[in-house]
Amino acid sequence: MTLSRRVLLAALLSLAVCGCAGDDGGASAGEPLSVRDAWIREPPPCSPAAAYLTIVNRGASPIELVAVETAIAERTEIHVMEQNNGGMTMRRTESVSIPGHGEVSLRSGGTHLMLLNLRRQPLDGEVVDLVLRFGDGTEKRVEAPVRKG
């Protein structure tokens, strides 16, 4: 019985791990931050690329996203878009705060990540690594699929 229980436990734990394999950047036990729905819009030639994702903060304290890095871009920025008199105003910001027990979506038409001076054009179907750096010194590696849209 003991042996079979151990086998069952191991099987279920591996199932739990496998079940989340596609959820890259997910928080493991005790880790307050997770990232989901990351993707990059395939950019037209010689245009910057926008990246989108949702950061979930399960901790009690707010945390700041302060930088993003990726091998495919020389520079990345966080841009805030605001509706203004029938148009969009975009401005660069140094950080995005994710409230405690909250989440922030970086999405099209809203605050989003900008990948500038691309070293190469990311193409539909590939997966690009992003490294998110936070104000408390932690960082999170996220896999962002590239798609048209």
Next chain:
Amino acid sequence: MRRTGFLLATCACLLVLSCGAPDVGQQDAEDETPTPVPPLESYSGIGGDFALVDQHGDGFTLMSLRGRPAVLFFGYSYCPDICPTTLSRMNQVHEILGTEAADLATVFITVDPERDTIDRLAEYLGYFGGGVIGLRGTAQEIDDVIGRYGGHYALRKEAGRSDYFVDHSTSTYLIDQQGKVRFLFSQSDGPELMAAVTRQLLSPP
């Protein structure tokens, strides 16, 4: 066996807890309550004919569409988010409408003629396919056209950096076969709604 069952239930809960959270908040998108299609409108004071140059270097006037309806918007090729979204959405509108929209022209007017040369416009719009008509002119000509359409833009050049972004109006204008603006789409309007509104123009009751 009871302990094994407890273990099973505990692990199952862990599985749900560890994987369930990412889907929270995704349910609303599946609410398929049909929304009424907004009627076509008439707008006084905005729109009208204009003369610019297309991405092949040929002169273009709105009247040269000769009875074709059009969807028109302002943007620029270095735009990272709004413009590619709008161009992709127009492709979706064409897919939804199919042959009904064979005559529907998509017109993209750059507010950044300094960087959007004829060749650059051809390269940029070629990426999206779908026969988009790309237009440019002098800054003065662009100011005149966007002003006539009630829009605005502002170049955000910064000292110390070579690239820049442009704040611009994001309305998309639906223009009828007589060259009159008949609807203003906003960025939050999806391709289904845009197709439904446009269909009224293609098949008047």
